[in-house]
Amino acid sequence: MQIATIGALALYAFVMSITPGPNNMLLANAGLVFGFRSTIPQIVGIPTGVISQILLVAAGLSSLFAQFPSIQLALKVAGTFYLLWLALKLWKADALAQSPNATPISFSQALLFQFINPKSWLIALTAVSAFLQPEQAVVPQLLIICLAFALIGTPCMAVWSAMGSALRRHLSSPTSLRRANRTLAALASATCLMFWL
Template identity: 50%
Template sequence: MEHTPLVALIVYAFVMSITPGPNNVMLMSSGLIFGLGRTWPHLLGIPAGVMVQLWVTGAGLGGVFALEPRLQVVLKVLGSVYLLWLARRLWRAAELEEAEAGRPIGFMQALVFQFVNPKAWLISVTVISTFLSAGEGYALRLCVISLVFVAVGLPCMLVWAAFGAGLRPWLSDRIVARRINRAMATLAALTVLLFWR
């Protein structure tokens, strides 16, 4: 991969990974509720899912989405339902102890979520169509692109999880805890709007 496209890919990966979206909102919520230590499986599952998604898209699934736009609508509906379910759980968690009693999102759940996350599909299709041309060394270049996305994305996602974990000390007051949980729930619900714009 030449220098200029690599720099452009790094910038694109950074912008897509650091900006708000379903994954980052869920990581912030998990950091808040479960702490950074229990959020690591979730945090590692996202880039693993992104890598698999990039490989699948690079193998030709991106073309299927172009030919059958109704599949994108199905993904939007599934992703929206999941985020609204998560928002409902957060809203109902009156206190940190109550929320902590639940289970954090695991590695495989985070990996599989990428396949119903419309933002992740948009990123995958854009990356493959923009940064990967057909020809010799296609598989190797696809692997390099995937690794770049993980190397850039993981620290960006860690920022969101750490920010959520950093809010934990503020949760000793029940009223503050309820307000933060409900603010996170609202943010998770509003993220659904990103799917439909």
């Protein structure tokens, strides 16, 4: 893979990882409710899920999507309902944060969410189609693509959690915390629209 291609890949990984979307809204809220350290499994789970999708797309899953468009529709519907369910949990997060049963999203939950997150599928499909050169050895190229999303995506995820955690320190009253939680829950719900554009 040429240096110019690696540079373009790095820019793509940065833009897709840092811009608002379902993952980043959930991370900001988790940072707000649970603090930064508690969100580390979620931060690591997201790029791990994206990398898994990249490998699956490179292995031929993209042709299955092309042959059966209904699979993509099912993913959109499932992703929408799951995100709305999570947004409802976030809406109630001020009460949950004080409950002993309240837990942030785990590594495996974050990883599995990517499989119903249309933005993550878009990232994987675009990364493979745009940056994988068929005339070159596939495995080294896939390694570079996966490393780009691990090394660039993970810090981008951490930024969103850190922003939520920083906001937590400035919200001293239960009312202000509730407002912040509900604002982030509304933004997470609004990101469902991007599934259908």
